[in-house]
Amino acid sequence: MENAEIARVLSEIADLLELTGGNPFKVRAYRRAAQVIDVHPSPVAPLWRAGGLAELPGIGEHIAEKIGELVDTGECREHARLATQVPPGVLEMLSLEGVGPKTVAAVWKGLGVSDLAGLEAACRSGRVLEAPRVGAVRAAAILAAIERHRGRAGRMPLHRALEHADAILARLRQVPGVSRAEAAGSLRRRKETVGDIDLLVASADAGPVVRAFTRLPGVAAALAEGPTKASVRLRAGIQVDLRVLPPESFGAALHYFTGSKTHNIALRTRAMKLGLKVSEYGVFDRAGRRVGGAAEEDVFRAVGLPFIPPELREGAGEIEAAEANALPRLVEESDLLGDLHVHSRASSDGRSELEELAARGRALGRRYLAVTDHSRARPLGLDGPHLEAHAAAVRALDARLGGRPRLLAGVEVDVLPTGELDLPLDVLRGLDCVVAAVHSRLADPAPRMTERIVRALRSGAVHVLAHPTGRALGSRDPSALDLGRVLSVAREEGVALEVNAMPERLDLGDVGCRAARAAGVPVVISSDAHEASQLENLRHGVWVARRGWLEAKDVLNTLPPDELQRRLRRRTARTRTRTATTTP
């Protein structure tokens, strides 16, 4: 069973307990446990079998047993027992904005409303007003929330949220008195999708900032507006929250609103033990005296920790690593020296000429580009002879450009449903960089997909496994796959796994990166550019890698050109040796 599924069940137990009047601290314990499992970098099932589950923070004897039950039987009796007491429609009501456990419990137990349709009817008829603390305004808000829930766009991909945030921040910085304006929240942690946008502004005079914010051109509705805080919904559908603080609090606030919640609780608890209080206004000692808060570093310094980069603040071991002075030195965009997955017009879907790609690559400071057009299984893909001619053209241009940037002749070869590669091995061995990818039958069951990929990796001709899970954010789920097995074979075979930096893919994702690092498998961050401008996508991949705790040494395309090519040739040489010794 996947970690995500275990986390979902634990979180649902928390909801069910809350609705049935359970101990609020028990509810919190389940929530925390769900969070910990959700971000844990490797499957927890083996951990349960090895008896090490209760060593995870927030997982004690009882919750470990529940997880074990889930892993062993696929069910959890405690969950099932609670679920019989609460109709599924009641749980669904909890996902409405502005509707929490108290309200749901009140309309369910008090009015007999047990699903969204019932709640909608009760709002329209006015019967919902019989519930405590529900008036006409809330009834209307609930109706609107039901509406949004039904047509929900869901979470927004990071790159789109960033565009909205940047546009708004630029405007807020124009407001007189504003000294700083930054994005916080999951956006700053560079999560792959963003549920809402959190913005933070430093100003001694909050009023004008709040007013400017709620009157921005893209605003569809102001949801809340107070003296220092406001929320709006953009016409694009996403909610934006603004908080204005005095400059002396900006660092503490930036830390606080960057989160994650789990990280903040851990950090505040640590502060409490040191006799300090950390809030968004600053760090305060026992006497209530401010000891810091203007800079984010103040918060970490106060609790005796080094600065933790935002991408790591998921409560997934970063505090412990910081304590042990074992934080990774995260890879940066400037560490990347080249790009190993780029398409040209030679095959189906590329739109730029080789010369344009090379020129743009050089302008971006890339020292090498691997041209990896599609193989014949893709519409208009290249067969052996065409690919060899294309490789010759790439090398001729490389010679003409004098290796600035160095152009590598490569291919993105399809992994066929059988696990065979779409081109003969001798053609592949003549190339500098072979990127293998699955593009068909993405919904195959995990055992079949895993064996298919393993067979391709065992071919000996593959340097990089591209977009390993095939997911497309918001439109296609990742393929079922035993990533642990793929990683162990990749390690044996010397194959790197790609972090595909197309903003809609980001595949591997953060959790996969961390697993690759743990398995000792190098990663390649690639743009998969289909036109020259997309070479800039690399930065999205860097964010994913940073969230996956990767350092420059974990990423192959931080190597300078000669060293990289030696690495790729070593792989090919190994293949030849083995073929020679295993072929009769």
Add this chain to the structure above:
DNA sequence: GCCGTTTTCGGCCCGACTGTTTTCAGTCG
């Protein structure tokens, strides 16, 4: 339910805004 050089029992992060109320509960982040 979890956790501990303040505790194996008795705590559990902290604050803003809204709507419903005449002082605060609920929700959210």
